[in-house]
Amino acid sequence: MTSPKAPPIMGFMPELPEVETIRRGLERHLPGRRIRRAEVRAPQLVTHPDWESFVIGLAGRTFGKPRRVGKILFLDLDSGTLLVHLGMTGQLLFQDSAQTAPGNAVGGEQDPHAHILLHHVDGTCLCYRDIRKFGKWRLYTTREALTCPELAGLGPDPLTPDFALEGFASALKRTTRHIKAVLLDQSVVAGMGNIYVDETLHRCGLRPTRRANKLSARDVRRLFEAIPDVLKEALERGGTTFSDYRDAEGNRGQNGPALRVYGRYGQPCLECGQELRRTTVAGRTSSWCAKCQK
């Protein structure tokens, strides 16, 4: 009688739509701002160069237009580029001078999850919060950023023309891995995480355990088309917010209620009513419908 119930989902996973939402917010605020001082409260987040050089290197730099590839943000500077990966719980918040003191929680005490603060000369601040500290910050020279290892290991971004059916199909053809594992693999397609992989597979009627090389050409094409569709629809809603996720301007995303399967195991499939199953695939909790997904 006890059907599995999904636990309440805490935090959020910044996948492509969430990162792009943040990038768009930053694009409205960052270009032209000059960094006065970088404050690093959690040095382990800065892995290149060492955090002291990171702090020194950022002083006096001016932001250009932020870019994104997959889940990675590139904050270009007049000299050099900041690479930011939000991990699982990272947030980038732009704070203007009228708000609460940067990095402080309401009430005045220091926000324990504010780990990196870029204080600008005009009094505004870019505040990085990350409850689980899985995020990564790096400061590259402009040249290094072009060939950095994070970029080198990345497949095409599905919202760009780089994402092409031919390359996608051949990547699937040459592996026997579960299709879910392949879609999570950032070197095949950059930007999908557990949420949107589950959503995409449900939309295409494919079980997460299907072998990638066994998919028909028709299924591969449907997947290829569904991936950007699912991501764009989530992006139009400002991304998925579970509890405390905020975009760069502190807004919540509206995609949560639009999720069809993610986190809904134990509840009825919205297509057929059958109870959604839960299985571990590629080491991740997966929700799927045994009736709709073959």
Next chain:
DNA sequence: ACCTCGACCTGGGCGC
């Protein structure tokens, strides 16, 4: 080539 597992983290749920 692919899989699993542990590590990195924290907070919320839940059993006792």
Next chain:
DNA sequence: TGCGCCCAGGTCGAGG
């Protein structure tokens, strides 16, 4: 009330 266990997961590295 409270403690401790388990889980969530992006990514990487180690070991099978």
